[in-house]
Amino acid sequence: MFLSSDNVVFHIFEIHFIKSISLMKNFLKYTLATITGIIITSFLFFIILVASLSALVISGDKPVAISGNSILVLKAGVTIPDQGSSNPYAGIDIINMSLTPVPGLNEILRNIKKASADDKIKGILIENGLLPSGWATTEELREALEKFRAGGKFVIAYSDYVLLQEGYYLSTSADRIYVNPSSTVDFKGLSGEVMFYKKALEKIGVEVQVTRHGKFKGAVEPYILDQLSTENEEQIKSYVGSIWSHVVENISKARGIATEELNRMADNLVGYVASGALENKLVDGLIYRNELIDTLKILSGLTTDDKINMVSMARYSKVPDPKKMISAKNKIAVIYASGSIVMGKGNDYNIGGNAFGDLIRKERLDTTVKAIVMRVNSPGGISTAADIIWKEVELASKVKPVVVSMGNYAASGG
Numbered sequence: 001m002f003l004s005s006d007n008v009v010f011h012i013f014e015i016h017f018i019k020s021i022s023l024m025k026n027f028l029k030y031t032l033a034t035i036t037g038i039i040i041t042s043f044l045f046f047i048i049l050v051a052s053l054s055a056l057v058i059s060g061d062k063p064v065a066i067s068g069n070s071i072l073v074l075k076a077g078v079t080i081p082d083q084g085s086s087n088p089y090a091g092i093d094i095i096n097m098s099l100t101p102v103p104g105l106n107e108i109l110r111n112i113k114k115a116s117a118d119d120k121i122k123g124i125l126i127e128n129g130l131l132p133s134g135w136a137t138t139e140e141l142r143e144a145l146e147k148f149r150a151g152g153k154f155v156i157a158y159s160d161y162v163l164l165q166e167g168y169y170l171s172t173s174a175d176r177i178y179v180n181p182s183s184t185v186d187f188k189g190l191s192g193e194v195m196f197y198k199k200a201l202e203k204i205g206v207e208v209q210v211t212r213h214g215k216f217k218g219a220v221e222p223y224i225l226d227q228l229s230t231e232n233e234e235q236i237k238s239y240v241g242s243i244w245s246h247v248v249e250n251i252s253k254a255r256g257i258a259t260e261e262l263n264r265m266a267d268n269l270v271g272y273v274a275s276g277a278l279e280n281k282l283v284d285g286l287i288y289r290n291e292l293i294d295t296l297k298i299l300s301g302l303t304t305d306d307k308i309n310m311v312s313m314a315r316y317s318k319v320p321d322p323k324k325m326i327s328a329k330n331k332i333a334v335i336y337a338s339g340s341i342v343m344g345k346g347n348d349y350n351i352g353g354n355a356f357g358d359l360i361r362k363e364r365l366d367t368t369v370k371a372i373v374m375r376v377n378s379p380g381g382i383s384t385a386a387d388i389i390w391k392e393v394e395l396a397s398k399v400k401p402v403v404v405s406m407g408n409y410a411a412s413g414g
Contacts, residue, residue, distance in 0.1 A: 064318045068120045070309040071296055072111065072316055074145075077129025077167045080105050080137050082377050082407050083336040084317075085348065103313045105137055106336075111313055112144045114321045116151045122300035123154040125292075125310070126174060128167040134408030135243055136377075138166045142250075145173040154299050158292050159183055163271075165190075168282070169247050172254040178295070181286040185271030189263075190244045192236040196222045219380075219412070257281060333363040334373045341381030341389070341413045351378055353385025360392040364399055371401040380412025 084104035103111070115121040124145065133141075145155050157171030159179045164186050171177045179185060201208060201223065208223040218232035228236070252259045257280075271277035274286050287295070294304045302308060339350035346352020363369050374393070380386070396402050 062318070063320050064315060066120050066311050066316070066319060067309055069122060069300055069302060069306070070120050070311045071300070072115045072121050072124045073310050073312055074108065074112075074124055074126050074141070075129060075313065076126050076133065076138075076141070076170050077164060078102075078131050078133065080108065080133045082106065082137075082338050082375050103317055105140060106334075107317050108313055109140065109144050110321070111316050112141075112148050114319070114323075115316070116148050116153065117323070118319075121153070121311070123156065123296065124148060125296065126155065126157040126167075126171055128157065128159040128163055128171065130162060130164065132164065132166050135166065135169075135247075136406065136408045138170050142170050142173040145170075149173070149175065156292075156296060156299070158289075159185075160289070162186055163283075165247075169251065172251050176284040176295075177282075178285045178287050178292060179274055179277065179283050180288065181274055183274050185274070185277040185282055187266055187271040187277075187282060188269055189266040190240045190247075192240050194222060194228060194232075194236075196226055198222070198224060198226055255281060329368060330370045331368050332371045332373060333366075333369045334375065335359060335363070336375045336377075337389075338375075338377040338407070341378055341385045343382055343385045351381070351385070351389070353382065353388040357388045357392045360389065360396055364392070364396040369400070371403065372396055373403045373405060375405045375407060376410050377407030378411070378413065379409045383413060386413030 079102075081102065081104045084102065084107050112124070115124065126145075149155050155174040157174040157177045159167065159171075160183065161180065162184045163171065163179055165188070168177075168185060168187055198208075208220075210220045210224060212220055215229065215231040216235055218229065218235065221229060221232055248259050248262050251257070251262060257265075265271070265280055265282065270280045271282050274283075277283045278286055293308065297304055297306055297308050300308060335356070337351045337356060339346075341351045341353060343354065344352050345355040360372070360374075363372050393402055
């Protein structure tokens with residue numbers, strides 16, 4: 001039997017078509033299986049991640065105990081919020097699956113006070129970093145450390161790299177200041193700097209229209225002027241100068257160096273080489289970290305072969321305070337107002353005018369609240385929202401004492 005050429009071609013086509021259909025089925029089968037596997041794996045990963053994070057949060061809430069011969073470590077030169085985050089998931093490191101919450105200024109001050117009466121805490125180590133914490137925050141920490149020292153315990157300050165001016169000011173509350181032999185003490189004075197955008201905006205055809213009240217309202221000047229107004233220059237010089245005078249005066253008292261001499265050191269940048277800082281008595285020694293640890297051991301009454309425990313502020317916050325009152329009939333409400341002022345509810349990073357108005361009203365009407373303390377750390381914001389808060393503060397002040405504590409920023413609406 002012979003097949004024609006047409007039949008042969010058709011037969012070959014049929015065979016290839018069947019193979020193609022079979023390959024397509026296999027492709028779709030494996031593709032759908034892969035997609036299903038990815039979906040199931042992702043779902044299981046999500047469940048495991050949520051469970052792990054929940055376990056971290058739950059374990060983080062448990063009280064902890066510390067051993068004797070401990071040093072409380074204050075991480076300075078970092079951003080310190082006025083209040084620790086209320087978010088239970090704040091400070092979670094997903095990569096390392098660890099929980100390291102950032103303590104607020106309120107927690108740190110409470111810990112320093114608690115540590116002064118804790119026999120297990122022998123002293124405090126100030127670990128200086130490279131970020132500014134703000135002069136107001138630094139001032140409060142400095143005062144708390146001075147009170148801690150007055151109770152008979154030691155405070156040591158150390159810097160591995162660059163000791164910034166805020167860090168140095170804080171460090172002058174310590175018994176001794178040590179820096180790495182290769183480090184720098186950035187003691188140079190304060191200055192103010194303003195960048196102007198008016199000409200740049202004109203080149204791209206942007207016209208800025210502002211409404212402001214008073215000649216000292218200088219926040220908008222970079223957009224409408226080419227240089228500082230006389231009024232703005234005056235207030236910047238006054239503000240910066242007053243901070244520097246206060247800082248130099250307190251450093252002078254702590255280090256036993258005349259204010260004139262400190263200003264000379266700042267002008268000549270004597271601390272840019274560590275040996276210069278030591279020679280001019282800005283610091284007490286140039287040591288490496290292993291020598292620092294040995295120094296802490298000796299000050300704690302140990303030998304250099306003994307073990308000493310370093311306790312972070314976050315961990316110490318979980319140590320129960322025996323003096324903490326669980327409940328009381330008479331209470332003082334503390335309200336933290338941090339961030340820009342906005343309308344509405346706001347969030348953890350700003351001040352919602354309506355939300356804070358409601359909160360202040362609630363504390364005003366609560367008969368168990370005998371006074372209100374407002375901690376304000378704000379550069380300002382929407383005037384209407386600020387006015388809503390102001391009215392509630394005014395009403396509350398007619399019923400009970402209202403005290404305002406200013407943080408790093410207390411400008412405009414703040």
